[in-house]
Amino acid sequence: MRTEQSGDGFWAGARDILPLAAGVSVYGLAFGLLAAQAGFSPLQIGAMGALVYAGSSQIIMSQQWLAGAGFAGSVVAGLILNLRLLLITASLRDVFAGRPWWQTAFGAHLAADENWALLLAGRARGRRVGYAYLIGGGLAQMAAWCGSTTAGGLFAEAIPDPRGLGIDFAFTAAFIAIARSLWRGRSDLLPWFVSVAVVFAGVKLAGAPAHWMLALGGLIGAATAGARA
Structure with missing residues (x-):
């Protein structure tokens, strides 16, 4: 069983998540188009990805905003959708044990379905992966998410009428794909x-x-x- 070193764990996490991050980028582009239609600039879209970093939650919040739900309704819908993250972070107690509060907060912020699942799968195979592995995967996927959503926003700005070209359906298709992955x-x-x-x-x-x-x-x-x- 290999012992995790700080650098090895970080880069291993970033490497292992690349195939999943590529898939995340696909619906990241769709979200960027949706957020642009809701009135967000590409810079705001990218910043939202880094600060919120919750793809499905950001999507439902933007959709609710477009539907006229207002700020409170949009935020509540996004929070409810991401309640599962409480269970994910709770399952990582041993990963955060003994660490300063800021490292725990940073790790919890970067914990997502993908890097959490990879960490558990690695442990099931006998790899001693932990905090550094979680952070490496989280940062790599965040970069892919923020980059693709910003690109989607820029793409929307370059197109006079995304709805007229049927491109807005990309969001619907992406949401269906997300729902299917949760089944x-x-x-x-x-x-x-x-x-x-x-x-x-x-x-x-x-x-x-x-x-x-x-x-x-x-x-x-x-x-x-x-x-x-």
Whole structure:
């Protein structure tokens, strides 16, 4: 079993995540187009990626903003979608143990589905990977995400009417791909069904605002999944 060295762990994490980062860049471009339509500049889009660094959350926040949800509704929807990150960071307690608060905060900020999964997979294969590996993967993927979203914003500025060319559908396709990647099998049927039922009942039957019902549906669906875990 190989002992992780600071430099080796960092660069190994950055190297291992490159194939996944390439895939992230695809829907990063789509998000850049969407964010530009919501009125964000390319610089703001790139800065949002570095400060928030939560792809699916940024996408739903921008979509909600375009739908007229306002600042509060957009932020709440994004926060609810990313509740799973609380579980991800909680599972990394041993990685952060004994480190200064700022290293823990930095590591938690960079923890995402991809570098977290790679770290667990590496440990399952007997590799002694830890904090440096997590940071290397996180920074490499953040660079890919911020670069691709900024490029999407610049691309949108160069096109007079993205909707007229059908390019706005790239976001829809990217969101479908994200949803598909989150599907784990039949165990997800009940939480997903509950989420859809809550949104349908609220919007179609009760006439509630769609953006709030989407947030509520996501929260109740996540609670359903947690209760069954």
